[in-house]
Amino acid sequence: MTESLKLRLIKNAGWLFSAEVISKLFAYGIIVVLSRTLGPEGLGQYSFIFYYVGLLGIFSDLGVGYYFMREVARDRSKAEELLPDVLGFKVVLAMLNFLVIVALTLPLPKPEWMKILIILVGAEAMLTWVAYIFIRIMYAHEVTKYEAIARVAERTWAFFVGGATLYFRRSLTSFVLILLIGYAVRELLRIKWGSRFVDVIKIRFRPEVWISILKKSYPFWLMGLFTMIYYRTDMVMLSLMRGDYETGIYRAAYTLIEVSLFIPKVLFATTMPSMARLWTEDRRTLEMLLKKSFQLVLGLGVLGAVGYYILARLGVIVVFGDNFLPSAHVLRILSLVIPFMFLNSLLGSFMNATGKERTFMKIAGLTALLNVVLNYILIPYYSASGAAIATVISQGIISISLLGLYHKKIEIETSPGI
Template structure:
């Protein structure tokens, strides 16, 4: 790798690392406050609301955000050409997706107060989906500091404002409203800073332009769709099949696992735009970058597995308390998924950056369906532990399938 590329990657990784550490610690604190105040059932309800909205966000992008980032990373002159059509399509998709959420939520077997919170979360999600385009623009320009500041600001709000609200009211509803206010602030910051990379903001509502975009972006949408199913199914199915308590037990364990995911997130977010550019400019340097990233994530993933397995009980007791001790075996099972999660993040970005998105779409589709099937049968028989086993098997299967795909 060239010296300038190394310095740029280190700088970008430094911004994201700082933001991820602070954000994860604060997010951790928010979940701890919530779980210790409202118990497993409250944590389960909170998890269902946001995982449900995320799962139903399937029509919010159709792959155009990722496509825009890759193309602009390769040639920044394409920004002015692509952005107007992408923004117009994103606005329409956000509105349609919100209507889908409202329509389905009305028939959920959940209390009315939860349905109202879900609809509010869906309304805020429209802004999040649109702001994602501006994050893609910043990443395409290999600039991460603004996203780091936006994330950190939102987490500070969630911890201090959200924490004060949950401590004062001891109720989920005002806490969710406080979090949504913080999300709104974050999206405004993202849009404001993203606009700094644009010469002139234009929005086009032209179906013929959208049609051409979707011909090229649909593989990324399918990957995003399957990934949503892959990562959101367990929590939603647990809530519907086994109730809020079981969901809270699983979420406590998964929250500790999520803390470790800042490692691959940093590596991938900083390396992906460079991988897309190097695929056109210098394939030998790309191989070196990928190899070093793969080796680093493998070592860190195995270390994470050992640490989580050994200290599972201690971690649950310190963070969540004795009420969450049933989360310990769930956490120990999920620990085996960490190396696979680390590598899948890198492998996905590598295949997308190097024009292998169709192959990766098929792999992600298969593993998503596998995950849903495993979750259904294992949750019915084993509850939260079954969901954890489904996660490990699905993650491992994806690593193997991508490995064989790259070899052929």
């Protein structure tokens, strides 16, 4: 691995690592305040609103953003050519997806005030979905500091202003409205800073070009859809099948697990563009990068699983209080998923960066279906613990499949002329 690449990766990882640590501290501080002021039911309602909108955001991208990032990472001159059509496509998709959210929310068996909040969150999400393209531009140019600043700014607002609103008003509605203001500011910052990497921002509406892009991007969309199912369907199914209390219990445990997930998230954001570029320029260096990253995430994943299992009860009581004590058992189950999630993030990023996205898509699709079936079977009998078991099994199957491909087929070819 060249010295310049090492320095660039370390610098980018440093920015995102710092941002993740700060923003996660604030984010989990907010969850703690929310859980202690509104209890398991309030946490369950909050989780349902945002996970529901996230799950319904399946048509907001269609893989266009990921495809755009990979192509620009390989050849930065493509940014000017692709961006106008990608932006036009994203705007149309965001609007159509919002209409889907409204149509499916109105008949939902939830209180009217929750339906209104869901629609408002969906309206703000349109700006978020468009702003993601500008994050992709920055990542494709291997620059992460602006995204780090935008995240920290939003989380700072949410923690201090949103936390104060929760503490004094004890109102989920007021809290969500404060969050939406912070989200909007974050997206505007992303658009502003991402625009620096292109000469002119244009938007084109050419359906024939969109179809051409979609033919190349749809595997990324399907992978994003399947990934969304992993991370969001359990919360939504719990809420609809067992109510807000069980959702809150599960969310508390999963919130603690999410603390560790900033590691693969940072790794993905810093290495994926480099993997895509090295795949065409220097595969020997790519092989070294992948091996070192593999050793790192596996070691950290195992250590994380052991730590969470041992400290589960103490962690739940200290962070959420005695009312959430049932979350400790759920957390012990979920601790087993950490090594799988770490490995899946790395190996999935490698496959996407090197043109093997269709293989990853098939694996992700089958396990996503399994995840839904397992949740449907296990939640009625084991509630939040059932959702946790379904998550562990699904992620474990993905890891086994990807590791099998890694050893048999996905070795990096380093012979001349490839």
